[in-house]
Amino acid sequence: MSDGAVGTEFSTEMPEALRAEGEELPPGIGPYKLAWRRLRRNKVALAFGGLFFVLVLMCVLAPVYANDIAHTGPNDENIAKALNQYGLPIGPTWHAKFFLGADGVGRDIAVRLLYGGRSSLEIGAEATLITMVFATILGIVAGYFRGPADGFISRAFELIWAYPVYLLGIALGVVLAISGLDLGLFKIGGNSLLITAIIIGVIYIPYVGKPIRGQVLGLREREFIDAARQQGLGHLRIMFGEILPNVASTIIVFIPLVLANAILTEAGLSYVGAGVRPPNASWGTMISDGIHLLPAAVHTMLVPGIMLVLTVLGINVFGDGVRDALDPRARIRIDH
Amino acid sequence: MARFLIRRSLSMVLVMIAISILTFLIFTTIPHPELQFAGRFPTADTLAHIRHQWGFDQPVYLRYLKVMKLIFSGQIVSYSQQINVVQQIFQYLPVTASLAIGAGIIWLLTGIMFGVLSAWRAGRWLDRGLTILSLVGVSTPVFFLGAVLAYYLGDKTQILPAGGYVSLTSSPWDWFKHMILPWFALSVLFIGVYSRVLRSTILDTINDDYVRTARAKGLTERQVMIRHVLRNSLIPIVSLWGLDFAAVIGGGAILTETVFDLHGIGQYAAQSAQQLDIPPVLTITLFGTFAVVMIGAAVDILYAVLDPRIRL
Numbered sequence: 113m114s115d116g117a118v119g120t121e122f123s124t125e126m127p128e129a130l131r132a133e134g135e136e137l138p139p140g141i142g143p144y145k146l147a148w149r150r151l152r153r154n155k156v157a158l159a160f161g162g163l164f165f166v167l168v169l170m171c172v173l174a175p176v177y178a179n180d181i182a183h184t185g186p187n188d189e190n191i192a193k194a195l196n197q198y199g200l201p202i203g204p205t206w207h208a209k210f211f212l213g214a215d216g217v218g219r220d221i222a223v224r225l226l227y228g229g230r231s232s233l234e235i236g237a238e239a240t241l242i243t244m245v246f247a248t249i250l251g252i253v254a255g256y257f258r259g260p261a262d263g264f265i266s267r268a269f270e271l272i273w274a275y276p277v278y279l280l281g282i283a284l285g286v287v288l289a290i291s292g293l294d295l296g297l298f299k300i301g302g303n304s305l306l307i308t309a310i311i312i313g314v315i316y317i318p319y320v321g322k323p324i325r326g327q328v329l330g331l332r333e334r335e336f337i338d339a340a341r342q343q344g345l346g347h348l349r350i351m352f353g354e355i356l357p358n359v360a361s362t363i364i365v366f367i368p369l370v371l372a373n374a375i376l377t378e379a380g381l382s383y384v385g386a387g388v389r390p391p392n393a394s395w396g397t398m399i400s401d402g403i404h405l406l407p408a409a410v411h412t413m414l415v416p417g418i419m420l421v422l423t424v425l426g427i428n429v430f431g432d433g434v435r436d437a438l439d440p441r442a443r444i445r446i447d448h
Numbered sequence: 449m450a451r452f453l454i455r456r457s458l459s460m461v462l463v464m465i466a467i468s469i470l471t472f473l474i475f476t477t478i479p480h481p482e483l484q485f486a487g488r489f490p491t492a493d494t495l496a497h498i499r500h501q502w503g504f505d506q507p508v509y510l511r512y513l514k515v516m517k518l519i520f521s522g523q524i525v526s527y528s529q530q531i532n533v534v535q536q537i538f539q540y541l542p543v544t545a546s547l548a549i550g551a552g553i554i555w556l557l558t559g560i561m562f563g564v565l566s567a568w569r570a571g572r573w574l575d576r577g578l579t580i581l582s583l584v585g586v587s588t589p590v591f592f593l594g595a596v597l598a599y600y601l602g603d604k605t606q607i608l609p610a611g612g613y614v615s616l617t618s619s620p621w622d623w624f625k626h627m628i629l630p631w632f633a634l635s636v637l638f639i640g641v642y643s644r645v646l647r648s649t650i651l652d653t654i655n656d657d658y659v660r661t662a663r664a665k666g667l668t669e670r671q672v673m674i675r676h677v678l679r680n681s682l683i684p685i686v687s688l689w690g691l692d693f694a695a696v697i698g699g700g701a702i703l704t705e706t707v708f709d710l711h712g713i714g715q716y717a718a719q720s721a722q723q724l725d726i727p728p729v730l731t732i733t734l735f736g737t738f739a740v741v742m743i744g745a746a747v748d749i750l751y752a753v754l755d756p757r758i759r760l
Contacts, residue, residue: 270463271466271467271470274463274467274737274740274741274744275733275737275740276695276698276699276700276736276737276740277695277700278700278702278703279695279699279700279733279736280733282702282717282718282721283474283475283721283730283733284474285721286721286726286729287474287477290478291477291478372586376587379591379592380589380591380702380703383589383703383706383707384706384721384722385718385721386721386722399589399591399592399595400591406598406603407599410599413592413595413596413599417589417595417596420589420592421584421587421592425583425584425587427587428583428586429583432583
């Protein structure tokens with residue numbers, strides 16, 4: 113079999129162009145290097161990717177800000193200083209403490225914003241990991257074996273797909289908040305962040321698993337798979353050594369999309385009380401607290417809301433750039 | 449045709465049975481369910497009554513049949529409020545239907561318009577502007593957008609009502625004014641998704657042979673776009689629309705209904721969830737998913753009627 117089988121069709125473009133310039137044919141430019149070159153030219157996508165990176169960095173450094181600049185923790189209530197004579201929270205100030213104002217019980221919003229961001233990003237990342245790992249394994253197994261395995265997995269995808277996202281989210285949220293989750297080896301308590309991450313992760317599996325399965329159905333009929341089989345490779349080696357690299361670009365394209373949706377879903381579930389539970393802060397719970405304070409103190413809602421929109425927008429624009437770079441002919445179809 | 453109809457209906461029923469089993473199983477994992485079902489201050493009598501009525505003293509499959517009988521005979525009762533859940537859902541249905549139908553029309557038409565404009569001007573500034581707009585749309589959580597709209601256009605400037613619902617029969621004009629913001633807030637996300645999907649389908653179709661044929665036989669660009677390209681590109685949009693519309697009418701617009709205080713099915717689900725009141729959450733989840741499955745089947749059948757190429 114040819115070495116190029118793993119590399120898909122992209123790799124034919126660049127050597128031609130280079131030869132025209134009179135250079136030696138290079139040892140071969142992989143599809144990812146090509147994609148990176150295309151991405152590097154897309155300044156807008158890079159800028160938004162950078163924005164996302166900065167926001168993540170700020171949230172990671174939350175304890176530094178809390179201890180060394182604001183000198184207050186995310187759950188410290190300071191009613192004397194942070195509420196005005198009507199009992200309403202103060203707005204943004206020019207001091208290090210209460211830089212973005214205070215919330216309804218006198219907690220520093222800037223500090224909570226960063227700690228809340230840690231929860232939101234953590235849940236988003238965990239949910240994305242769960243979705244991607246299971247969707248990849250199930251999608252490849254279903255597409256590769258077809259028959260009963262495919263029948264079972266595809267039906268399961270179909271079932272989860274049919275549930276409206278937020279209805280399934282609150283149903284699972286209610287049940288798991290009551291009972292916790294017993295995974296045999298370890299037990300997760302009802303108000304752990306992981307519960308929310310698992311719920312969101314499971315809900316999005318079919319959205320990624322179905323397209324991967326579809327792609328594998330086509331790949332398994334190709335010559336390089338026949339060749340691998342003739343060489344005597346086992347099913348596992350073929351699935352994860354031969355097929356997986358060929359669906360890798362689909363997987364990469366889906367990561368930012370799932371991450372953005374997971375963060376939004378966390379916020380939505382937290383808003384209706386089926387996600388992150390107090391005293392844990394997340395952007396969703398902060399917006400929700402702010403909405404309840406509404407006519408009086410708009411900043412309690414606007415600050416976390418804008419932060420959330422900027423983060424998700426950063427992921428989405430960067431993800432769009434990544435898709436254009438990896439898949440310039442838009443062959444990977446994303447429905448919904 | 450008849451065979452397809454029967455086969456599709458049969459598979460729809462099977463999926464609905466599977467969904468009822470799965471939904472039931474989700475809610476059976478709760479330890480000591482009768483305690484949770486009974487609300488905050490249960491008496492020994494209520495506990496025994498619930499245990500018997502829901503079949504907690506019986507094997508799982510009997511319990512499943514019992515719960516389904518409760519739901520589909522319309523006798524399921526919310527234990528924290530002692531209210532019949534199915535009656536309650538039907539009482540909330542007009543609100544949710546107002547939201548779903550109005551928003552559904554807005555997001556379908558606007559989504560198609562933006563998608564067509566974007567594809568028509570692909571790569572130009574109009575396309576880029578619409579792309580940015582749709583990315584902002586899909587990045588904004590609906591309840592945040594809703595709260596911002598309700599605050600600035602409602603509470604602060606009093607241009608439109610910030611929330612609440614007035615029934616269509618009591619005052620059509622007030623009904624309309626109360627629904628404008630919810631319709632808009634709910635539509636934004638879908639407009640973003642639909643316009644991007646339509647844009648890429650149109651750009652795919654535009655290179656097909658039959659489009660070249662249509663051009664070659666001398667049709668105007670407008671005729672080619674509307675009669676040939678758009679007609680085929682709308683297929684994925686219409687099936688998406690069917691599913692999303694079904695999800696909203698089945699109570700899926702939980703966030704929109706909650707933020708605008710529309711007493712619809714979604715808000716009922718959210719409020720029940722906050723009180724850990726299981727029967728309404730169970731029933732709404734089941735009905736909402738059924739709505740998606742049934743409308744999905746209806747869309748498939750509609751396609752088979754309209755498009756002679758589809759014979760599954």
